Every structure is written in structure tokens, then in C-alpha cells.
Amino acid sequence: MQESSNIIRLLSAIAAIVLGSGGVIALFYAANILVNRLPYQLRSRILPWVYMAPALAVLTAFLILPTIRTVIISFMDRRSEAWVGFDNYIFAFTNSDMLIAFRNNVLWLVLVTGISVSLGLVIAVLVDRVKYEPLAKALIFLPMAISFVGASVIWRFVYAYQPPGVEQIGLLNAIVVALGFEPIGWLVNKTVNNFALIAIMIWLQTGFAMVLLSSAVKGIPKDVIEAARIDGANEFQIFWRITIPMISSTIVVVSTTIIVLVLKVFDIVFVMTGGNLDTDVIASRMIKEMFNFRNFGRGSAIAVILLLAVIPVMVTNIRRFQQQEANR
Amino acid sequence: MIQLPEKRSPQSLTLMDRVEKLLTAAPVHLVVILLAVLWTLPTAGLLISSFRQPDVLLETGWWTVFTPPFNPGQFHLGNYADVLTGQGMGQAFLNSLIITIPATVMPIAIATFAAYALAWMRFPGRQLLFVVIVGLLVVPLQMTLIPVLRAYNTLGMSGTFLAVWLAHTGYGMPLGIYLLRNYIGTLPRDLIEAAAVDGASHLKIFTRIVVPLSTPAIASFAVFQFLWVWNDLLVALVYLGGNQNVAPVTLVLRNLVGDRGQDWHLLTAGAFISMIVPLLVFFALQRYFVRGLLAGSVKG
Numbered sequence: 001m002q003e004s005s006n007i008i009r010l011l012s013a014i015a016a017i018v019l020g021s022g023g024v025i026a027l028f029y030a031a032n033i034l035v036n037r038l039p040y041q042l043r044s045r046i047l048p049w050v051y052m053a054p055a056l057a058v059l060t061a062f063l064i065l066p067t068i069r070t071v072i073i074s075f076m077d078r079r080s081e082a083w084v085g086f087d088n089y090i091f092a093f094t095n096s097d098m099l100i101a102f103r104n105n106v107l108w109l110v111l112v113t114g115i116s117v118s119l120g121l122v123i124a125v126l127v128d129r130v131k132y133e134p135l136a137k138a139l140i141f142l143p144m145a146i147s148f149v150g151a152s153v154i155w156r157f158v159y160a161y162q163p164p165g166v167e168q169i170g171l172l173n174a175i176v177v178a179l180g181f182e183p184i185g186w187l188v189n190k191t192v193n194n195f196a197l198i199a200i201m202i203w204l205q206t207g208f209a210m211v212l213l214s215s216a217v218k219g220i221p222k223d224v225i226e227a228a229r230i231d232g233a234n235e236f237q238i239f240w241r242i243t244i245p246m247i248s249s250t251i252v253v254v255s256t257t258i259i260v261l262v263l264k265v266f267d268i269v270f271v272m273t274g275g276n277l278d279t280d281v282i283a284s285r286m287i288k289e290m291f292n293f294r295n296f297g298r299g300s301a302i303a304v305i306l307l308l309a310v311i312p313v314m315v316t317n318i319r320r321f322q323q324q325e326a327n328r
Numbered sequence: 329m330i331q332l333p334e335k336r337s338p339q340s341l342t343l344m345d346r347v348e349k350l351l352t353a354a355p356v357h358l359v360v361i362l363l364a365v366l367w368t369l370p371t372a373g374l375l376i377s378s379f380r381q382p383d384v385l386l387e388t389g390w391w392t393v394f395t396p397p398f399n400p401g402q403f404h405l406g407n408y409a410d411v412l413t414g415q416g417m418g419q420a421f422l423n424s425l426i427i428t429i430p431a432t433v434m435p436i437a438i439a440t441f442a443a444y445a446l447a448w449m450r451f452p453g454r455q456l457l458f459v460v461i462v463g464l465l466v467v468p469l470q471m472t473l474i475p476v477l478r479a480y481n482t483l484g485m486s487g488t489f490l491a492v493w494l495a496h497t498g499y500g501m502p503l504g505i506y507l508l509r510n511y512i513g514t515l516p517r518d519l520i521e522a523a524a525v526d527g528a529s530h531l532k533i534f535t536r537i538v539v540p541l542s543t544p545a546i547a548s549f550a551v552f553q554f555l556w557v558w559n560d561l562l563v564a565l566v567y568l569g570g571n572q573n574v575a576p577v578t579l580v581l582r583n584l585v586g587d588r589g590q591d592w593h594l595l596t597a598g599a600f601i602s603m604i605v606p607l608l609v610f611f612a613l614q615r616y617f618v619r620g621l622l623a624g625s626v627k628g
Contacts, residue, residue: 048450051449056442058494129353135364142610150599203370302470307467314466
């Protein structure tokens, strides 16, 4: 009985996977057959749109229209029935929980971006000189593959707290106690809990920064560094005067990518503390307004604020892309 | 035949060099090894803990397994059996596969066709279209949750696999088109024009030339999308609602943390189950993934 239901589950899983994956490819083949029946002139004009159509459809349905809709809802009440002007935005910028979320987000942005980029850069420069470079890089890069939820469980264990006198099972408190201090409630103590959460994100992102920066460091021509050495520059001077200026564009790209990611992050906060004890960030506030309080107007306003924060990054991205196209 | 004194000096110089090199390199090794260990320790602790008996797990730290006397009896597979059968992790693992595979294949197919059209077909507005897509790369998906959820509710689609497949396809599309168009655009023009002169249709050029040559870019996007979908919590949380039958591992794991945050034996085993597939994919395709990161970010 149990056996057969398991087999049915497995079969329906395979069926779902085949259907979902094959469906899209079948769609393109069917469209192509249809287009081939048209007269040649018409065909070459329609074909690009046939190739573009599914992409445009999902982009419109899942990104463009919903974004416009969210902006509209943000000016309406909790159930989107009446217009309320800027009320939701006034709430977002005056409510004390929201202000804490903004403060935390600034903290996240500065610390995660600053530390993971500079640490990534230091590792990228140092790892270039050791023989076990691939292994060291793989170990530091590995957390990239771990989900925020998985990482949260890993770190809950690192931060685990037992009252004083009881043996600590969390690594960090075991070290603290071994050094002769009282154990710390890393996630409940309001002076450290935000930093405890931020540390997780730094752990996850440093490898990403390291990989990109490392390839940029390797791209610096060797003779430039040799010349500087012959002129008597020491390692620190080479680092500040040559390495950093020569890879500055990569540093900017890595920083902006991490900034965008940090602005959107909610999983770590949601799983670790639920946003309690002053640990909320903008994105986790949004989920709270949406699900816990069912206030779609406020939730949307918070999402729009997120978008506004990302726009400068979007503009520089498009500019950079256009320059790149012009150089092609 | 005079013995040249210089002959020996380069050798002694290299010896001196070596000593000096060792001395200056020592801090480098120290920092690199320290950071690598620091970065690995949290995950290693989780892995070791997930094999320990539930009661010892709550009494002593995982590092005590290394202190003598060594006792192999404290390790067992029971935590995994518990979490797989009792907590629905087995079904969730299957659900994650059902969600992730189509949600990776679908955007790859759609984005590759679109990228080909943008790179090698002439039609009005294609530059503008691409600029819009680059702009969409950074739109926080939080912007879209409420309207899409409402549309799903009206259509009766929330809580279905189709709902998450389509959503992940939409959210992955800008990155897919961006990476793939950049790559497909750099394929040799002669090759594609020669095929066209020989009378090959666009579909033939696409399937026989462009797709095989673009494997590295397609693979790197596949890794991105696979990791992103497998590790996703937000999309699953919002569009699958409370439907436990379709919940992926991230959602079940989150519920474990929420309901019974102190059941370390379930949490550690559950977290490791959720990590196995992405870690395997990551290591198997790491080369492509790194290349994809670089193609999208450092170029230019």
C-alpha cells in the first residue's frame, strides 16, 4: 500500500517534470511549423516575434505589468478599494518599526558590501601566491551554493545559547566561555543580533566577490607590477597604487551586485529571528505587512521604496551596457 | 679552466631567496588557511552534528567528537531517517525536483530563442527591447508579488507547480537573455551567414549551430537558475501558500525552524538534505558558473 503510493508519487513527479520541460520546446516547434506555411516575405518579418513572443509574454506578465500595478496599489488602502494618496508612504517613513528597518538596511548595506568586497579583495590578492589556490577558493566560494534558509540553520547552530554553567553546544559561545566570559544570546541581545545576522550574509557573499576580483587581479599585466617593483615599490604600495586602480571597474560591479542583493534580502531575517527584537529589514517588513497584517497598500508602498532604492543602480547598469555596446 | 666563483653564487642566492620567501610568505599562508578554515567550520559543524545522536547533540558541542576516547557509537543515520519520513522531507525533496527542473529548462529554452532573435535577426525596436531587459535585471521581485498573487488567486493557480514554474521563468528571464545574448552575439558572423546562404532556416541555424556553440553560456545560466530556484524561499512561500503537498525543501526546513527550533537533530539533518543537490550541481558545473559570473559582470 505504502509502496504503491510512493511509486505513484514518483511517476507523477516524472510526468510533471517531462510535461513542464517539454511543453515549452514543443511550443516553439509548433509555432515554427505554423510560420513556415506563410509566404516567404511575411515569414521573415514574423519569425523574430515568434522567437521573442514567449520571453516578452513572461516578462510582461511577471515583471512589467505587476510593477506598474504595485505602484498603483501603493496609493490605495489595505484592500485596494479606495485611494489614500501618500498615506502608505507617510506610514513607511514615520512608523517606528519601519524606521528601525531602514536603519538596519543601511547597516546591512554598509557592512555586507564593505566587508565582503574588501575581504574578497584581500583573499583574491593573497590566494594568488599559494599553491593550494583552487582548494582555498573552493572552500570560501562554497557557501554560494547554500540557500539562505540552509545558511540560517547552520548559523543558528553556531549562535546556539545555553545558560551560564551549562555546557555550550554553540561554537561561538563555547569560545566565549572558554575565554572566561558569560555566554551571549547572539540572536536576542539587541546590541549584537543585527550584526549576527549580517555576519551570515558576509559569509555567503565573500566568495562571490573573491571569484570576480580574483580574475580581475589575474588580468593585471605582470610587467606593470614588475616595473613598480624595480622602482622600489613595496607590496602595500603596489596594492594601493596599482592593483586597486586597475580593477576599480570590477570593484564597482561587484559592489553594486551585492547592494542589489542586500536590499532584497529577507530570508535570513525571516528564518533566524522573524524580524523580532529590532532585526527587521525593509524586505521582511514588506512580507509582514502583506501576510501578517494583510495590508496590500502598505506592502506595495514598501516594495516601491525598494525599487526607488535600486533605480540608481539600474541607471548605471544601462549606461555601462550602452558604452559596452558602443565599443563592440 | 678556471672555476668561476660566480657559478656558486646564484645557487646560494636562491637559497637565501627561499628563506626570505618562506619568511615573507608565512603570514600569507596563515591568513589564507585561517580564512578557509573559518569559512568551512560552520558547515562542517552542521555535517558532523547531523550524524550525532539527538541526546548527545543537546549536551555537548560537535567538536567534542574529536576528543578521545573516540566513540563511533555516537554516530548514526537516524536523524536522516526521522526527518525524511516523519517531517515530510522526502516528499519535499521530490517537490523541489519537480519545481526546479522545469523552472530551469523553461527559461533556458525561452531565453535562448529570444537571445538569438536579439543577436542575429533584424527587426524594429530590438535595441530598445534589450535596454528594457537590462533595466529589468535589478527590479526587486518583491515589486511583483501582490499583483501576481492576485492574478493567480483569480485564475485558481496558487498552490500549483505551474504557478511557480511560470513565476521562476519570468524572474529568471532578464538574466538569461542578458547572459545569452552577450554570448550568442559574439559567435562568428561568417559561420551564421554561410549557413544562411546555404539555405538553412533560422530554426536550423539555431539548433545546429548556435545552441551547440553556446553550451558554456547555457550551462552557466542553467547553474544560476538551478541554484536560485532550488534555494528559493520567497516565491515558494508566496505562491504555494500553505499547501504542504507541493512545498519544497526550503519551505519545510523553515517550518521546522519555526515549529521546533530546538530539535537540532531534525534541523541539522534537514538542512543538509536541502544542501546536497545544489552542492553537487555547484561542484560539477563550477567552471561554467564562474565563467558565467565573469561574462555577466566583468566584461567591458
